[in-house]
Amino acid sequence: MVNRHARLQPSYVPTKGGGAVRASKTLAAVSVALMMVTAACGRQDAGSPPGSQFPATWTVYGGNPEHNAVFDVPGDAQPWVRDGVSWQFREAMGLPLDGGPQDENVLGYLAASVKTTQMIGNAVGVTAVDGKIFAESDWNRAYALDAKTGKKLWETELMSExxxxxxxxxxxxxxxxxxxxxxFSNVQRYAAGGQVNRGMGYGAVSALDERTGKEVWHFSTVGEDMPSVVYLKGRIYFGNGDGHMYALDAKTGKPAWVTQVGGFDSMSSANYWHDPRTGRDLVVAGFSAPNYLYAFDAETGKVAWKATVPGVYNTGMGDNTPTVDSQRGLVFQDSVVDFDQATKTSDLALFGVDASSGKVTWETKLGRGPSPLAYKAAISMVRDGVVYVGNPATGFLTALDETSGRVLWRTDLGTYTWKGKEYHIQNRGGPVFYHGVLYQAAGAYVFAVDPASGRVLSRFDAGGRYGIVNPVIVGGTMYLGNSWGWVTATPMSKVHPGGG
Amino acid sequence: MVNRHARLQPSYVPTKGGGAVRASKTLAAVSVALMMVTAACGRQDAGSPPGSQFPATWTVYGGNPEHNAVFDVPGDAQPWVRDGVSWQFREAMGLPLDGGPQDENVLGYLAASVKTTQMIGNAVGVTAVDGKIFAESDWNRAYALDAKTGKKLWETELMSExxxxxxxxxxxxxxxxxxxxxxFSNVQRYAAGGQVNRGMGYGAVSALDERTGKEVWHFSTVGEDMPSVVYLKGRIYFGNGDGHMYALDAKTGKPAWVTQVGGFDSMSSANYWHDPRTGRDLVVAGFSAPNYLYAFDAETGKVAWKATVPGVYNTGMGDNTPTVDSQRGLVFQDSVVDFDQATKTSDLALFGVDASSGKVTWETKLGRGPSPLAYKAAISMVRDGVVYVGNPATGFLTALDETSGRVLWRTDLGTYTWKGKEYHIQNRGGPVFYHGVLYQAAGAYVFAVDPASGRVLSRFDAGGRYGIVNPVIVGGTMYLGNSWGWVTATPMSKVHPGGG
Known part of the structure; x- marks a missing residue:
């Protein structure tokens, strides 16, 4: 299966502002070969083999540098892939979907929800590869599920969240x-003006066998490794809690280079950009305390540039995962800024960076509101010249021109009611674009939004709560992980009955 | 079985400076009744039933307020209890006993050992009740084991370490x-001079059914609940990471009172003292930032007194579990003091407090050495007018006169070698007194020490490493939990072949 991946990989070509699995000659040939095998075993439906219409790899947070995790399938795809499936998988320690967060009684709904996200559930979105859904849970687990049935293929206990x-x-x-x-030593070091390390428990990046979940290699670090890695040409890259950027050989886990930048990378998953002019690959990631967005030469680990904006506070730049428009060579990053102690409010600054030079070309403040607990930023998605981004301080979804930062529209996602009390929606996860409609997971809902006007078309109540989660859509199914410890599959016809 | 406990409980009378199970009339009567039951079932050895020569309750950290967890048995006790048993139980995630700590390669041996203690193994000693050994592991587990065989009776997954x-x-x-x-918000609050909450993950105290391990009630808190509780007259008491002292009804978990003192209780398990003059019960526990040893009226929760010494730093007073001489009405507490930034060294101050008034009657500095990582204090044990205490900064074991604080002797426990490098012993756990010999678990060893002179008589290498662990001795067996995630039973004849 390792070899099959290696052969299928080149056949997956992400399209601009999204992705599609192309039935290339290579893929078709392999598909036929696999069909023969599976037909002989008598275990599969008619048509192409399961998984062959899924992405063959998942190299970066959100499925592609643009963070539009949408994968269309050909019209002759298997019916379950094309029309969508419905299942709910409860992970270890998963909480009832119609109930509240753990320890709501002592922490209150909002703080308890954040803690449940950090300690029990799925903080970010899932991965769809090869007919399987892969998910990470904060109850120290990684899962592989059958994308058609939701059946658990394997579950691996990890050393930390x-x-x-x-x-x-x-x-x-x-x-x-x-x-x-x-x-507490770090608490005191920070108070004395020193640099700090994030992560009390174990920090490690592991490679698991895709078929079995067994650990193939384990790379331990002093700080936390909460950010996702990026895979590029046989290496993986990640920033982490001990203030380093790491490049490891993907097959062995052996370091190719390690670059110290100081501070800590909190939740900023690395992204990448290939510079067509120089042929150079850059990997980009944000770090906190001090707060910068860094670009590293993927080959050497040298810092190519660093960028920041004024007024960043708290974990700021190290929270958010940068978004890259691969075609236009632009990087988008956001950070909480301008904290006001009196009102406990903050703003969220989104800025565009020239991927080649690191020059900040524009900055737009998205709006002030109560400073969010824990993860304070919002993942953006870029498509066709427009950046879409939430703002957990205000619950607004905003569309901006990607070259100027000009606001095209701004939509209030409104409120939701829990136990008689009204809360503003907090939208940290990135929206995705599918068949002419934007979808954003926030609160307990998946919102369908008109990308031209920002008008909310519908909201689908799935129960639980979404943290920094982006929907993943393959064919006719939306796959989601949530804070309560569930992975769900929902047909698009149910998510947004009016949608395309 | 709940009723049986209630009946047996009064028959267990701890003796001064230790404990012994008295074969009282009540116990004998129940024993006969149980013998008939077990004989009918044909499952037990001849003689008194298993467990009947064990303590019937375990109400406080270390088995009694004096922290001498030694329980002699009558000469006609069952042979396995009298002569000792040998077994090793590996907990979930337990590391090989002859290997190093987790992540030694990136953290170094000492820091990796501390982290393994905090994240995987048993930080403190075990509990021996009713023929069972109870242990808590930092891999989120509680265990009940058969004291004779080491067989697991139940294992319960918990919400945090x-x-x-x-x-x-x-x-x-x-x-x-x-x-x-x-x-990170707490990090910033501390830097700004504010009070902090300790505990990122879930904090809770639970009551588990002794027979099944099933949770009977669950009391969640905002901060961590690492310290052990103390049981007294139908209530449990504990200090915790959100700076409160709690009194809960033992049967229901409902709060009787909650007193806010500020700061946080790190690892200071509560102890108690009954004032024979006033009839009042006091519970005592240490808190950090600000650093005080507090005494609370057990009935009302009112602060009876608070005490401190100069020069306390870091988690100081909130690390250590106070020791109480119930007969003489003295409390002993220690804390790291006088940190020197240039040499990164600290001293450990042990002080005696009048339990009635809270007056510090003496303070003795135990010696300066490299400031210990994580838990910085040492649990003391008092017996027959002498306080015995370690010092992780120097590896010295010290005996002091309990009324004056005068040092009677001081012994260097020496070094141990790991992978060709020499390390000084760090002794955080309390020693116990058994048949004329002191036993202290430290490093990978159990030291046998002459209590009159401090001379080291022998050291038993058990593998792994001991954190803040005191040995527990019942009859002829020493029971230990260790940092590598093991619970072991070793005959005293093997621990110290020359011993009584």
């Missing part, structure tokens, strides 16, 4: 573990 | 969970 989006390549699943804590 | 000494009473096992981390 797993908060990332699994990256799959070369027959391996790359997962990082770590936690958000600081030791 | 369990760092305490299980307290057993009324047919319930009381365990607290929590972790040592601080959020």
């Amino acid at each position: 797993a908060m990332g989006n699994p990256v799959v390549a070369d027959g391996l699943v790359f997962v990082g573990v770590g936690d958000t804590g600081f030791s | 369990a760092m305490g000494n299980p307290v057993v009473a009324d047919g319930l096992v009381f365990v607290g969970v929590g972790d040592t981390g601080f959020s």
